[in-house]
Amino acid sequence: MKPTITIDIGTTRVKLGFFDAGGDQLASDKQPTPSMADSWGSVYDVDALLAIIVRFVGNLDPGHRDSVERIAIAGVGESGGLVGPDLVLRSPMILWHDQRGAAMIDGLDRSQRTRIYKLTGLPPNANYSLSKIAWAAARTGHATGDLRWLNVSEYVAAWMTGRRWAEYSLASRTMALDLRAGEWSPEMCTLAGLDPALLPELCRADQGQEITPGFAREANLPATVTVHVAGHDHMVGAVGAGLRKGEVLNSTGTTEGVLLLNDRPSLDAYSARSMLANGLACDGSAYTLFASIPTGGSAFATLQRMLGMSESMLATCVAALSERYLSGQIDLAGVPVVIPQFRGSPPPDKSASARGIIANLGNDVRAEDIVFGCFLGLAIQFAKVLELFRTDATTIKVIGPASQNRLWLHLKADILDADLSVSEFPEVVSRGAQALASGRAGNWESCDPAPVLADPARHARLQEWRESVRPVVHNLGQLSW
Template sequence: MTTNRLTIDLGTTNTKVTLWQNNEPILRKFKTPKVIKGKYTDFDLKALWSEITKTIEQFNAEDLKKVEQISIASFGESGILYDLDTKQFASECIAWFDERSQVIVDSISAKDKHKIYKITGLPVHSHYSACKIAWLLKYCKSFLHPRHKYLWLGVPDYLVYKFTGNFGTEYSLASRTLDLDLSTSNWSNEVKQIMNIENVTFPQIYKAGEKIGIVKGAFKNILAKNCIVSIAGHDHMVGSNSASLKENQLLDSTGTTEAMMCLVNYPDLSEKAEQESLTNGIYTDGSHYTRFTAMPSAGSTIEWFMNMLGLNEADLVALMSQAMKDYKNHKLLNTKVLIIPHFNGSGAPYKSTQSEGLIYGINRETSKEELVFGLFLGLTFEFAIAYESLFQDVALNKIKVIGPASKDPLWLQLKADLLRLNVESIDIDQAVSAGAYLLTNGQHNLDTKITIYNPTKDTDQINYLRKEYDQYKKIYQFLKKNKI
């Protein structure tokens, strides 16, 4: 009998539930439920579970009967406190991008931040779980008891519990909590003490794809007998499986944010790495470490840009296509339009939630095409700055791109031309879901279309990009120096 798999990809914008049959996906998705209260955003986990339940039940009943494994991939950092005394969930689930715990970050001394980096390989930042936990314990005393013991469950851990009744997490997601000791691959009591979260424990850590439990409850008789549940890992890392990422290759994972990652044999805990906000973690294969950084300037910035100019997707594609042609025939090599895409703050090496965007070089003659070119030029320069700061000492020979940007020729060509590296576009629908499926199925790849963008040999294009990039770096350094 043919066996099927279910994958759940928890995204910031959308959640995708995919039924896999003989390598073929049947995808259903819904908006990831959120509760927005002024400047605060929570993920609504009750609504999330309800939507996942309804979505799974929409698949064919006979196909569901053959599902022998559920694998969950997810954004990191967000989670919920489970009261071990009352056996109840006890807090809201703060969205990973929510900045309310910045007050916790600001209260930690430089000495303690340095200690935490040496243990976890992460810079202390409001996005990470430990800061959210500390904020909840300090500011939500009306419903969190100071003498109770709590368990922190990341969002995928929560789903595992709902499916199986068991507690567990996975290494690449544990790496995003700000409490995983990279030297021992276990939880750090020292960090908990620094963060004042000593009454909070974390679940047992499992390898990606490893069985955490067996489906119980309402789904027990809907799925195959003894259907197992596992966690595939942090979404960007899981997506790299669909791109068959190897050492000496850089993953460019695009979506709401843009992530850069390579595989290494040891974490970089140097002073330079700490200063430039490099994040280290354990990869889904359990044998590599990840050198990783994420930039908030990607899909969310492009969406803002489209809304501002009243563009739909077809409009943007047409403008990008024309800009690509005009870039190649030198018509855009005199444009001065440049966009600093810090609309959600800046990424590494100057990682600041307070940094703001900038549009430079516009006048009454500026066209939409020039603005589009300036946007993707800025996104490319932002990428290049992070690459040069954090990855240039690794012998990388190509960039592999997954996610929506894999279909953006202008963006990919600009990266190839500026960084002088081949860029491979991995055209695979739902790369994270595919990566989660591959982890459960013991396969290394699916049939995918790969388009290669080679660096230009046109000296005019090279000189233009270098000149504009030099200008960009000067502006970037000014923002960094003045903390704006």
């Protein structure tokens, strides 16, 4: 591996690291992702983001900093902004879940939606970048001929190198890429009323650009360092996990992702109805099939606010519930039904406006019952989404914050009645970014995987509970349970 500074721009956290030639992480930092509201929705504070990166690099051990050969940047898909040749933003840098372009999506007819899926592999949705690009181009106030749309990770790379380019896995999250051709689609640009020139040159993750002399001086880095846009965080995590075809990646963070690798895209009517998202793997070796579950680790913050718990109080509660669950001391009859769609619903409904529900409460309900019900609901939600993939995979690899939550992991394994292989190394995305920038493959064994085994007796009890609450769920309406 090449000694690498890694930058992982997540929804709620920016994770920074330094990995040496042996792949060992010798320095790390986490900072809240700097964002703010504008009159339309949510945008990045890019000045604050860049300051976080410069500060981390400046604080590295001088020997480590002098050894750096690569900077590898991964991050959320679907975000972005219009960037001029002088690298000045000509629009806000819009967050991935911002819906300001929804009017364009709402105006599509059935034939257009079908064509979009066939061409791009994505179910039309305002999360994807195309509608954001159209929104930004219509409001920029600048001539668009020399502007380029860059994802936030691509913008950071441009700031370091003076070059504007796009990476393939992120491009496949824009709804502007012809998936099978691997090229920007003039047809999609026409549909959105855009000049195709707004979309930059495409480069693979292993194709880096040297940093500018100015950035080399500012960051005190060797002038020969090259910057690589590693790609979409979930896809980069698949590289770090050494994901193979026939395996499932459960990538957890603020959201939760389900990812498979395939030899060809899944563009049939079933996949379209199921709202499964096709894409390109970061290393160019496969197509991806992906589903995003909007509520994942963000449920922690929701529970803290709702129940008035501090972070440490909730962590203590979850740990105690885990011990009780594994020892058979949870009375499932008292567990409420929690539909944890606090940030919208996953496929096959995929609605940003969906909201969560807590039902079947008795007068003796306790906060810990709601916490347990929430993680049980998350596990059921994951199982329902996984069913959409029609896979017979027997290996399910779990990465991200869920790997530290025994309650969530065991509920997931027991609901699925399937064993999990869980990374005990926390920064699998960063490890994948280093591998991509080094032109190397990832290795699951380097992630310190540990098994989480399904228990048949607990599975049976959970199935009995699901049957007992089915009338309640039925009365709640059309929900993915």
